[in-house]
Amino acid sequence: MVAFERAGKRYGPHGEGGFTAVENVDLTVARGAITGIIGRSGAGKSTLIRMVNGLESATSGRVLVDGVDVGALSEEGLRGLRRQVGMIFQHFNLLSSRTAFDNVALPLEIAGVDKKTIRAKVGPLLDLVGLGDKQGNYPSELSGGQKQRVGIARALATDPKLLLSDEATSALDPETTQSILELLKRINAELGLTVLLITHEMEVVKTIASHVAVIDAGRIVEAGRTFDVYTNPKHQTTRTLLASALKLPEWLRSGIKAQPSVGDRALVRLVFFGETAFKPLTGRLVAELGSDVNILAGAIEEIGGEPFGSLVVSYSADPDVIARADRFYSETGLKTEVLGYVA
CATH class of the missing domain: 3.40.50.300 (P-loop containing nucleotide triphosphate hydrolases)
Structure with missing residues (x-):
């Protein structure tokens, strides 16, 4: 048209x-x-x-x-x-x-x-x-x-x-x-x-x-x-617009940094759709990284008639922890997006 x-x-x-x-x-x-x-x-x-x-x-x-x-x-x-x-x-x-x-x-x-x-x-x-x-x-x-x-x-x-x-x-x-x-x-x-x-x-x-x-x-x-x-x-730009739509507390959103400092935590958005929507991947992530994983926000919604879920989690920004998490995402096919880092 x-x-x-x-x-x-x-x-x-x-x-x-x-x-x-x-x-x-x-x-x-x-x-x-x-x-x-x-x-x-x-x-x-x-x-x-x-x-x-x-x-x-x-x-x-x-x-x-x-x-x-x-x-x-x-x-x-x-x-x-x-x-x-x-x-x-x-x-x-x-x-x-x-x-x-x-x-x-x-x-x-x-x-x-x-x-x-x-x-x-x-x-x-x-x-x-x-x-x-x-x-x-x-x-x-x-x-x-x-x-x-x-x-x-x-x-x-x-x-x-x-x-x-x-x-x-x-x-x-x-x-x-x-x-x-x-x-x-x-x-x-x-x-x-x-x-x-x-x-x-x-x-x-x-x-x-x-x-x-x-x-x-x-x-x-x-x-x-x-x-x-x-x-x-x-x-x-798209990621920034999406991040602004996430229902995160203002105190958390205002503290997000682009680069980590020593002792900071990574703020990561996990996206569930298709095959990953029906697998217990959150529990497996906790098992992989230990009790260090915090769940901060989550939603199940529909986009264009298709189901879609997202979780925002945080865990240590220590390079070893980040590497283990990335390996887990690669093995499971879970889509993720690093939103930034918080103290």
């Missing part, structure tokens, strides 16, 4: 005074899939997603939507494209002077649709997002989650084939975030709609996206199936 071909965006002149927000991005978004783009603030996520509907124009390379080169479109062509590409925003972007019904109707009015057709269209859309009883309410009378549901209904008004989500859950509490993500999953399944979302939250990607791309300093540094990237991260 979407293809970035060496796409880039630069602001200002080349050399001093200019700034490259996105550089040489090669990425495809599969039709009918939910794909996430994750990165820190300032990594280039928003610029990248806005290049899809022409709100930002590529200064190098191309962006194709359903085979159409966005950069080659006229203003009229861009208007046509934007009717096929819905967008939802972090801060909802609703008009305060219009009711929920009228906010959803707005893109249809702009497109010149008659009032009878608008009435027939908007009611079912508000029903779809669970707000059939809020048609006459103004944004000030709605909660954050309800406002975002109106934003989603508005984005669907012109029957788009692609939905862009620009940090759509960042302003919401965890429970409301979950309900919005479930709604997006349902819309994707029922309407066959392709969804491209950007976020800085690994939890959002893990919950909803089948595929993910990690962006850092304007470049895609890792991409693939969410399960593969999550269970076996290759790039340091």
Whole structure:
């Protein structure tokens, strides 16, 4: 549905005074899939997603939507494209002077649709997002989650084939975030709609996206199936994002060091999936290293419909202990990641 071909965006002149927000991005978004783009603030996520509907124009390379080169479109062509590409925003972007019904109707009015057709269209859309009883309410009378549901209904008004989500859950509490993500999953399944979302939250990607791309300093540094990237991260940026999502106590997380000192302990994430998910490997690790192993955090979850477990353990960073642990991991096939070292 979407293809970035060496796409880039630069602001200002080349050399001093200019700034490259996105550089040489090669990425495809599969039709009918939910794909996430994750990165820190300032990594280039928003610029990248806005290049899809022409709100930002590529200064190098191309962006194709359903085979159409966005950069080659006229203003009229861009208007046509934007009717096929819905967008939802972090801060909802609703008009305060219009009711929920009228906010959803707005893109249809702009497109010149008659009032009878608008009435027939908007009611079912508000029903779809669970707000059939809020048609006459103004944004000030709605909660954050309800406002975002109106934003989603508005984005669907012109029957788009692609939905862009620009940090759509960042302003919401965890429970409301979950309900919005479930709604997006349902819309994707029922309407066959392709969804491209950007976020800085690994939890959002893990919950909803089948595929993910990690962006850092304007470049895609890792991409693939969410399960593969999550269970076996290759790039340091991905590992850092994953580490920030681990539910470790703040006193522990703040004390993590990149290199050990004498007497420090290694902090290691053990990943269980596939064959290793059903073997008693934790007990065998304790038997191998002795009672020095501490279990600090753990979770069993699902990523893209596949079961996945993780444990965070610590043990002595003594070279002999590290060597014995590494030998054990190699023999058993257990995936691990050293998060760092703690005193």
